[in-house]
Amino acid sequence: MHDPADSDRSVVFSRQELQARLAQVRVAMQEAGIELLVLSDPCNIYYLTGYDAWSFYTPQVLLVGGDGDPVWFGRQMDTTGAALTTWLPDGHIVGYPDHLVQNPPEHPFTMLAEQIRARGGARARIGVEKANYYLGVQAFEVLSAGLPDATWADASLLVNWVRFIKSPAEIALLREAGHLLSLSMAAGVAALRPGVHEREAVARIYASQIAGTASFGGLYTSSPAFFMSGERTATPHLPWRDRVLAAGTPVNLELMGNRLRYQVTQGRSVYLGKPPAPLRQLEHILLEAIDEVLAFIRPGVRCGEVAGLLRRVLARHGIDKHSRCGYSQGIAYPPTGGEMTASFREGDETVLQAGAVMHFLPALWQDQHSIMISEPVVVTASGCECLCTTPRQLFVRD
């Protein structure tokens, strides 16, 4: 078993920082009338413990009660990883045997229900994350059948909302993530030119994000590099293709930098050859809008107001845009780089405060052309600051 004095123990955050987070979560639990929180979201488990392993593809939770250390419950083979990457004491890391893995009708949550009963939770009001990817329908059915006297609350986003305002230690990591992302975007843009295979540029993007700087590198990102070329620039979320890029091809890149699971995202458009005039026109409109919006973002502003300002600036140029143009970022595991809380969307009443981190993504699709120029920003005491240093422009490569 793991020795706590082991030099290989690698916990990113101090006990003090993690205790402060836990205290905030407990305030939110009390407000929601939740006695026991069963967390499935790996971002939330990482936030409260530092546990970082790719083990969430089998059932795994963190139990947070009203006091004491949380309890990690997961696959037996991952308990050593839990000991190595957290401060959790003995007895707070519980493994289930391998015959319960992907072996229906057996399920690890039969044992989880026993654990909760043994810890006095049989009649508790229990909060579960019903909107999270890693609590399945089947898993919840097994758990609730095993705890027939418990009452259930949907605690989706309870911890996510606590994560909304970042501590100085978190902002330091997000700045490093922005630096990795700037390097990776620069490498991708530099690799793009007519005659190059898409995959060659993408290989540079990945290698650069991971290799990073002389003092730190990147971890895997929550999403792949999105690389849309040609007619594919009409849509987001697609991967690269086995294809040589020709002159006259537009490319939209949406990339991420990840520093110890803290992640930011940025989009840029690149044109191979001389850009068509309407694309240049879109660039000018978008840059004007970005300038106005970034000058507007500060503590006290509501997220919906940011989206409204963008809509009004674009409307001056005859462009109608109503869709969401940003979202909160922080810790990220697949499948998403968003925190699923605040959005830059009209009607979103969230008030920005110093320490919020938002990906402002005002992409435009118009008249067969599209342009993507986005900025991840941290809200400061008096305004906001971009976390990347990528030049804000349509890149032209020939």
Place this chain on the structure above:
Amino acid sequence: MHDPADSDRSVVFSRQELQARLAQVRVAMQEAGIELLVLSDPCNIYYLTGYDAWSFYTPQVLLVGGDGDPVWFGRQMDTTGAALTTWLPDGHIVGYPDHLVQNPPEHPFTMLAEQIRARGGARARIGVEKANYYLGVQAFEVLSAGLPDATWADASLLVNWVRFIKSPAEIALLREAGHLLSLSMAAGVAALRPGVHEREAVARIYASQIAGTASFGGLYTSSPAFFMSGERTATPHLPWRDRVLAAGTPVNLELMGNRLRYQVTQGRSVYLGKPPAPLRQLEHILLEAIDEVLAFIRPGVRCGEVAGLLRRVLARHGIDKHSRCGYSQGIAYPPTGGEMTASFREGDETVLQAGAVMHFLPALWQDQHSIMISEPVVVTASGCECLCTTPRQLFVRD
């Protein structure tokens, strides 16, 4: 909107291949008494349509009825990607508006329920994938509330089991994935030596997998490169660290190759410097066991028998191993590279047939040492064939 004659349309499989898959799924639906299948697993959606985008982080399904083309239901901004990567005809790609995205209490499945009612499914027996990551508890509650007269069946793994035996076109892609993986593993091993940063080796691994060969490259893998060094070799599923590798350090690598979403996995141990004698001894035992097991795998053999043979060979050397030592592979999206169907585990009665693809992973953890030497294999008419060409050994680098 998308023109079907568009040269940018990129559908990996022929209509005929996809029709044959759909016919097999409909046989399984009939056996299970399911009239309408609501698929959430992106692997299953890709299998039946070719739809390939990273859009499953918002609610998205494929509806498969008793006849006709399936219906893709997802976010409006992803409908263009659905048109570009599938053969689905107009009217079979349905988008929901962006205000339904991550904006509780609104949910896209209210609209999905309407769609199902409009298509005559209000009283249908509907199969959903209750064990899949991308059908959440909340989503299922919204869907079932919107269809109060439907009856529900758990159709988890119904399509996964159809996927178990691969077509020649699929095996061709898995061979290419194996080739990409062999390149990537070779690049990783070559980059490892005392004095190298872990991240430098990992950057090579990613770049090599993606850049691939002169004629094809790799897509993103379902899981990151697993890179465990030092005491971390005692556990799986961990990422690399910001750390320079010293002589006397063991490293376990578990890597993937992904060709158009078809993916295989391989593990190898590397030792920097002169390996300790007990580790060499483990290597010899494991290689003997792998030889015996690979010679045994052929059509007609049950998966449980493979695990039993491994256990008996290892027991000859005083090693007790009961855990799962393999799983079925094929199409992969995060968070897992396994198909969640057949396992090499005692008691698994699945009979191997030609066209099954299994990752045989007999990793050993013993006396402070661990060794990982694994092989993805395709079952042939008379035996099995390794999909990678990586030398089968403990790699020594100094």
